[in-house]
Amino acid sequence: MLSCPPYQYLPLASAHHRGNPVSGFTACLHGETSQSHISTPQLKPRGHNSKSTALLLHHLSRNSQSQLPNPKPEDMENPHMAPEEKAKILELSLVRKRTPQFPGSIYVQSPGDADVGTSLPSLHGLFQAGGDDDDDREMIMQALEIRRKVTEEIFMEAMRKGKFGITYATNVVSRLPEFIDYVMVEAASLKRLREFSNSSFNIRAKTVIQDSNVVPLIRWLKHNLLSYPQIAKLICMSKGNLESIIRATEWLKSNHVKGRFIGVALMKAEHLLDRGNEELDEIVDYLEINGVRRDWMGYVISRCPQLLSCSMEEIKTRVGFFLNMGMSSNDFGTMVFDFPRVLGYYTLTEMNEKVSYLKEFGLCNEGVGKLLAFKPQLMGCSIEERWKPLVRYLYYLGISRDGMRRMLTIKPMLFCVDLKTTIVPKVQFFQDIGVRDDAIGNMLVKFPPLLTYSLYKKIRPVVIFLITGAGVSKRDIGKVVALGPELLGCSIAHKLEINVKYFLSLGIRVKQLGEMIADFPMLLRYNIDLLRPKYSYLRRTMVRPLQDLIEFPRFFSYSLNSRIIPRHKVLVENRVNMKLRYMLASSDEEFEKRIDTLTERRQRFESGFMTDALPNPQTIDDDDDSIENKTAVSFSDSESE
Incomplete structure (x- = not known):
C-alpha cells in the first residue's frame, strides 16, 4: 500500500477529484497513479499552515478555476470580528516575546518563521472594523495595558542584569506604576528622533531605562538602608528627575540623618525633592542660631521631617511662637530636641488653642512657656479627647483648679496619659484597699507622680510588701497610702526592705513596726545613715527607752x-x-x-x-x-x- 510522502502534499487537479476531495486521497492510498485520476505531484517542503492553506486554495479554485497565491492578512480581516478575537490579535501584535503556535494555527507567532511579520492583521484594521467609539476606546486601553506589561518586563530584565534577585525586582517594579508610564511616554517620544524612527518599542524602552540610571540608583538607595517600598515611592515622587533623590539624600547625610530615617525623611517631607540645598541650609542655620545644636539636627529631622516642608517665613513664625513665651534659646533648643514634632508637625492654630487652654488653669504666659520647655509632649495631646475628660474626672474626685494646676506643673505627664487605661484603674485600686473618696483627691494633689507608676509592677507590690513584710494591717493600709503616697514610689529591694530590717534589728516587733508606720508612714523613706545618729543619741545620751520611740516614731523626722x-x-x-x-x-x-x-x-x-x-x-x-x-x-x- 502506498502512503503520502511526509514532506509533500497532493494538489487536487482533476474535476473528478475536485468534486470529491476525499476520493483523491483515497486513490493515493490505493495506489492509483494514472494521469487520468491524479496529476503529477509537485514536490514542495511543507510550510507553516500547509493543510489549512491547501483547503483554502481548493475552496477558491472552485470559483476562479485557477490556483491563487497565499492570501494577505488584510484580505482575511473580518469587519464583524468578535471582541475576544480582536483582543487576541492585539495581544499577539504587542507582546514582547512571540509564543510558538501549533502547526495548524491561523496566525504565525514563532520568531523563527519567515511569515511572522505578515501573518497578523494590521492594528489599523482592528480599529476600523465597524466598531463604534466605545469599542475603539476599549481597544486603546487594552493596548496601553499590554504596553505597560511589556515595559515592566523590560524593567525586570534590566533589574536582573543589575544583579537583583527575582523577588526583590518583582516587588520594586510592582510599586512603580507612575515610573513605568513615564518610560512608556519617553519611549514613544523617541520615535520622533531620526535614529529611533525605525526602532521597535522594546529598544526604545531599554534606552530610556538605561539613560535614566534607575537601576544603579536603586542599588545605591538599597545600600543606604531604604526598603523597597520607600525606594519605589521615591522614584515615583521624583517624576523622572532621579538626580533630585541623590541630591536630597546626600544633604540629609551631611546633616547627620542616618540609616532608615533617610527614607522616612525623603517620603514625609513634602516637596523636599523640589527644594534646593540653599533653602534647606537656611532653615538649619536659623534653628542653630536659636539654640538647636548642629549635632542635634539629624535627630530632629529624623523625628520630624515635616520641618523641611515649611517655608522660611513659617519657621520664623513657629520659633517666635515659643520665644515670645519667655523661653531662652537653651530651653528652646532642649525642647526641640526632646520633642521635635512640637516645632514642625502641628499647625499654629492647634498650638494657640492648646496654649489658651493651659492658661485656664491659672498659668501666665511665661508659666506656659516653662511648662512646655519642661514637657513639650503636651502639644501632642488633644484637648477634646485627652484634657477635658481628665479635668472632669479630677473634678469628680474633689480636686480644685489650684490642685489641678499643681498636678500640671509638678507632673505634666499626667495630662498626656490615657484616662481609662492609666488613671481610672489606679483610683479604683486605692478605693479597694480602703482609701476614702475624699482623701484620694488630696493624695493625688500631694503626690501627683503616683498616677504615673505602674499598677501591677510598682503600686500593688509595694502595698503587698507593707502588709506582709512591714506589719501594716489591712485595716490601716488605706490610711498609710493616704498619708504617705510617696511610699508607693520607693524601691522594695533598695529602700523598704533595708529600712524594715534596720527597725527590726533595734528590737521592734513586726506588729509594732506596722503601728509605727500607720502613725508615721514616712518612717520607711528616711536614709539609714540619718537614722543611726538620732537613735544613738536617744538611747545613749538622752537615755530614753525604746518604748518612747515606738510611741513617737516622728522622732526621726526632726x-x-x-x-x-x-x-x-x-x-x-x-x-x-x-x-x-x-x-x-x-x-x-x-x-x-x-x-x-x-x-x-x-x-x-x-x-x-x-x-x-x-x-x-x-x-x-x-x-x-x-x-x-x-x-x-x-x-x-x-x-x-
Whole structure:
C-alpha cells in the first residue's frame, strides 16, 4: 500500500477529484497513479499552515478555476470580528516575546518563521472594523495595558542584569506604576528622533531605562538602608528627575540623618525633592542660631521631617511662637530636641488653642512657656479627647483648679496619659484597699507622680510588701497610702526592705513596726545613715527607752542638730523631763512655756512647798494632746536635715 510522502502534499487537479476531495486521497492510498485520476505531484517542503492553506486554495479554485497565491492578512480581516478575537490579535501584535503556535494555527507567532511579520492583521484594521467609539476606546486601553506589561518586563530584565534577585525586582517594579508610564511616554517620544524612527518599542524602552540610571540608583538607595517600598515611592515622587533623590539624600547625610530615617525623611517631607540645598541650609542655620545644636539636627529631622516642608517665613513664625513665651534659646533648643514634632508637625492654630487652654488653669504666659520647655509632649495631646475628660474626672474626685494646676506643673505627664487605661484603674485600686473618696483627691494633689507608676509592677507590690513584710494591717493600709503616697514610689529591694530590717534589728516587733508606720508612714523613706545618729543619741545620751520611740516614731523626722540636741540641753539645764512628743512637736513659745511651768514645779517640790495651785505634770501632758495636730507644721520645718 502506498502512503503520502511526509514532506509533500497532493494538489487536487482533476474535476473528478475536485468534486470529491476525499476520493483523491483515497486513490493515493490505493495506489492509483494514472494521469487520468491524479496529476503529477509537485514536490514542495511543507510550510507553516500547509493543510489549512491547501483547503483554502481548493475552496477558491472552485470559483476562479485557477490556483491563487497565499492570501494577505488584510484580505482575511473580518469587519464583524468578535471582541475576544480582536483582543487576541492585539495581544499577539504587542507582546514582547512571540509564543510558538501549533502547526495548524491561523496566525504565525514563532520568531523563527519567515511569515511572522505578515501573518497578523494590521492594528489599523482592528480599529476600523465597524466598531463604534466605545469599542475603539476599549481597544486603546487594552493596548496601553499590554504596553505597560511589556515595559515592566523590560524593567525586570534590566533589574536582573543589575544583579537583583527575582523577588526583590518583582516587588520594586510592582510599586512603580507612575515610573513605568513615564518610560512608556519617553519611549514613544523617541520615535520622533531620526535614529529611533525605525526602532521597535522594546529598544526604545531599554534606552530610556538605561539613560535614566534607575537601576544603579536603586542599588545605591538599597545600600543606604531604604526598603523597597520607600525606594519605589521615591522614584515615583521624583517624576523622572532621579538626580533630585541623590541630591536630597546626600544633604540629609551631611546633616547627620542616618540609616532608615533617610527614607522616612525623603517620603514625609513634602516637596523636599523640589527644594534646593540653599533653602534647606537656611532653615538649619536659623534653628542653630536659636539654640538647636548642629549635632542635634539629624535627630530632629529624623523625628520630624515635616520641618523641611515649611517655608522660611513659617519657621520664623513657629520659633517666635515659643520665644515670645519667655523661653531662652537653651530651653528652646532642649525642647526641640526632646520633642521635635512640637516645632514642625502641628499647625499654629492647634498650638494657640492648646496654649489658651493651659492658661485656664491659672498659668501666665511665661508659666506656659516653662511648662512646655519642661514637657513639650503636651502639644501632642488633644484637648477634646485627652484634657477635658481628665479635668472632669479630677473634678469628680474633689480636686480644685489650684490642685489641678499643681498636678500640671509638678507632673505634666499626667495630662498626656490615657484616662481609662492609666488613671481610672489606679483610683479604683486605692478605693479597694480602703482609701476614702475624699482623701484620694488630696493624695493625688500631694503626690501627683503616683498616677504615673505602674499598677501591677510598682503600686500593688509595694502595698503587698507593707502588709506582709512591714506589719501594716489591712485595716490601716488605706490610711498609710493616704498619708504617705510617696511610699508607693520607693524601691522594695533598695529602700523598704533595708529600712524594715534596720527597725527590726533595734528590737521592734513586726506588729509594732506596722503601728509605727500607720502613725508615721514616712518612717520607711528616711536614709539609714540619718537614722543611726538620732537613735544613738536617744538611747545613749538622752537615755530614753525604746518604748518612747515606738510611741513617737516622728522622732526621726526632726533635725538632730537643730531641734533634738538644743531642746534636750534645755531639759538637762532645767533638770526637767517630758515625753518626746511634747519635747519636739511644740513650737518654741509653747516649749518655753512648758519648761517654765515644769521648772517652777520642780523648785517648789525641792523646797518642800507643794500646793494644789500647781498643775500636775500628767495633767499638763493630757491637756496638750492637741499638739499632735500641729506636728505636721513642725515636721515641715525639720525636714531640712
